[in-house]
Amino acid sequence: MGQSVIPTLELYNLVYLWLQTVATPEKVPTKIGSSAKDFVMVLTYA
Numbered sequence: 001m002g003q004s005v006i007p008t009l010e011l012y013n014l015v016y017l018w019l020q021t022v023a024t025p026e027k028v029p030t031k032i033g034s035s036a037k038d039f040v041m042v043l044t045y046a
Contacts, residue, residue, distance in 0.1 A: 005017075013028075014043075018041065
């Protein structure tokens with residue numbers, strides 16, 4: 001979301017924070033074996 005995070009923040013806490021910023025998540029129908037490109041969270045480190 002373009003915000004800096006504490007370097008020692010554990011991944012599960014980052015996911016929790018990210019989920020709190022998303023409006024009501026919509027369910028996306030998918031099938032086993034389909035592409036996961038719509039479910040990837042891009043993390044960048046500096």
